[in-house]
Amino acid sequence: MILGHPLIVYCPGCNTPHMQMNLISGNTFGGVFWSDGCSLSPMLPDIPLFTRCTSCNLIFSLKRCKQTESEDEEVFKMPVVVQPDINGLAEALTLKVHQSGQEEIYLRIRLWWALxxxxxxxxxxxxxxxxxxxxxxxxxxxxxxxxxxxxxxxxxxxxxxxxxxxxxxxxxxxxxxxxxxxxxxxxxxxxxxxxxxxxxxxx
Ligand SMILES: [Zn+2]
Structure with a gap:
């Protein structure tokens, strides 16, 4: 697995910075796979496309927010970006946070896997x-x-x-x-x- 410098992503609602892993490449060696397509691979983490802000609870797209790469150690003190839980995924779909059919498919597949x-x-x-x-x-x-x-x-x-x-x-x-x-x-x-x-x- 190759990682770049961590990313700082800013909530578009309240500007709270969060840390996101910057995955450059990985592989599925040692992974566990299920029939619904979900897998857990230590060398290929599932990098979220959406997350919930830890300050204001807004669910936002990690493709459509301000972000910068950081070499500063301080970044590791920031809350880490995680995949929304079942309620978060359902809320994202209800609020139509997605902007394309592909993004809706992504959210519905993550909700299916979570359920x-x-x-x-x-x-x-x-x-x-x-x-x-x-x-x-x-x-x-x-x-x-x-x-x-x-x-x-x-x-x-x-x-x-x-x-x-x-x-x-x-x-x-x-x-x-x-x-x-x-x-x-x-x-x-x-x-x-x-x-x-x-x-x-x-x-
Ligand atoms: Zn926020």
């Missing part, structure tokens, strides 16, 4: 609760994802499986033909065939 219970044990399937908020977000996300774009098919298939729509999951998976995803597809298909809707930690 999914996931196990850290290989092959283990987590406990799954689909309430109205979960269903609303998943359906809106399905409506935003272009089915003609093959890159979206694994996400679409997993959303259908998470919603318990196993036939649609299976049909969508049949469109994923890339060798690279063979193992991923096999594990989603296996859970689908067993009528399991929760997220699987991939082997």
């Amino acid at each position: 999914n219970n996931r196990s850290f044990n290989k092959g283990e399937i987590g406990h799954h609760i689909v309430d109205q908020a979960y269903r609303d977000n998943a359906i809106r996300l399905l409506n935003l994802l272009d089915v003609e774009n093959k890159e979206n098919l694994l996400t679409i298939a997993e959303l259908y499986r998470n919603l318990g729509e196993f036939d649609k999951c299976s049909k969508t998976l049949s469109g994923v033909t890339e060798k690279h995803f063979e193992n991923h597809v096999k594990q989603i298909k296996d859970a689908c065939n067993r009528g399991l809707s929760a997220v699987v930690r991939l082997n």
Whole structure:
């Protein structure tokens, strides 16, 4: 993992400075991967696109705020930029903090991941609760994802499986033909065939 000097990002509401890691490059070595596309890789942290100000609570875009690189040690005393929690992601969507379809997809995928219970044990399937908020977000996300774009098919298939729509999951998976995803597809298909809707930690 290669890091640049930390970034100081300023809340557009109250100008409070926050510290953001400046990731130049990373890799997924040693990472943990789940069937919904979420992963944890020590050498590739998920750098947020939105965050909540620790002073005034405003949720703002880290692409649309004043920011500077800093070599000053003082930067490490500042609050650190983190991904908004479930309430923050839902609030960002309600307030339409996003300015494009891609940004809405980003927020809805982060909310979907945050609502999914996931196990850290290989092959283990987590406990799954689909309430109205979960269903609303998943359906809106399905409506935003272009089915003609093959890159979206694994996400679409997993959303259908998470919603318990196993036939649609299976049909969508049949469109994923890339060798690279063979193992991923096999594990989603296996859970689908067993009528399991929760997220699987991939082997
Ligand atoms: Zn603020």
